[in-house]
Amino acid sequence: xxxxxxxxxxxxxxxxxxxxxxxxxxxxxxxxxxxxxxxxxxxxxxxxxxxxxxxxxxxxxxxxxxxxxxxxxxxxxxxxxxxxxxxxxxxxxxxxxxxxxxxxxxxxxxxxxxxxxxxxxxxxxxxxxxxxxxxxxxxxxxxxxxxxxxxxxxxxxxxxxxxxxxxxxxxxxxxxxxxx
Numbered sequence: 001x002x003x004x005x006x007x008x009x010x011x012x013x014x015x016x017x018x019x020x021x022x023x024x025x026x027x028x029x030x031x032x033x034x035x036x037x038x039x040x041x042x043x044x045x046x047x048x049x050x051x052x053x054x055x056x057x058x059x060x061x062x063x064x065x066x067x068x069x070x071x072x073x074x075x076x077x078x079x080x081x082x083x084x085x086x087x088x089x090x091x092x093x094x095x096x097x098x099x100x101x102x103x104x105x106x107x108x109x110x111x112x113x114x115x116x117x118x119x120x121x122x123x124x125x126x127x128x129x130x131x132x133x134x135x136x137x138x139x140x141x142x143x144x145x146x147x148x149x150x151x152x153x154x155x156x157x158x159x160x161x162x163x164x165x166x167x168x169x170x171x172x173x174x175x176x177x178x179x180x
Contacts, residue, residue, distance in 0.1 A: 016061035023055040028081045082122050083158045083176035093120035124160045124170030
C-alpha cells in the first residue's frame with residue numbers, strides 16, 4: 001500500500017510540474033514572439049519595449065517550489081526556460097532557424113547551433129537576443145547573468161559551455177544542469 005501511495009505522490013508531482021512548465025512555456029513563446037516582432041519591425045526597429053509578466057506559480061511542483069523559494073526574477077526564469085526547452089519541447093525554438101534573405105544563412109544574432117537531432121540548441125547569444133535584442137546596454141546586463149556570482153552560477157542551474165580560443169563568450173551553449 002505504501003508503494004502505491006508513493007507512486008501516486010510521484011505521479012501527482014510530475015503532473016503538477018508539467019502544468020507549471022506548460023504555463024511557463026506559453027509565456028516564453030509570447031516573449032519570443034514579441035522579441036521577434038520588435039526585431040523585424042522596420043519602422044520602430046528593436047527599440048520597441050515590451051514586458052510580458054510571467055505566469056503566477058503556486059507551490060506544488062518542484063519547478064514552482066524552486067522559483068518561488070528563490071524568488072527568481074522573470075529574466076532569470078526566461079534563461080532557465082531557454083536552456084530547458086531543447087529537452088522538453090525543442091520545436092519551440094525552430095523559429096530561430098529563420099534564414100536571413102540578405103546573407104542566405106541563419107541570423108547570427110539569434111545564436112544557436114544544430115543538435116545531432118537537427119534541433120536548435122540555444123547559446124548565450126540566443127539569450128542575449130531574447131533579453132536584449134539590439135540594445136547594447138541590456139546585452140551587457142545579460143552578460144552579468146552568467147557571472148560566477150550570479151544566481152544561475154551560485155545555484156548551478158544554467159551555465160554557458162566553454163568556447164574555443166578566440167570565440168566569443170556568448171557562443172557557448174546554454175546548458176542546464178542535470179540536477180535541475
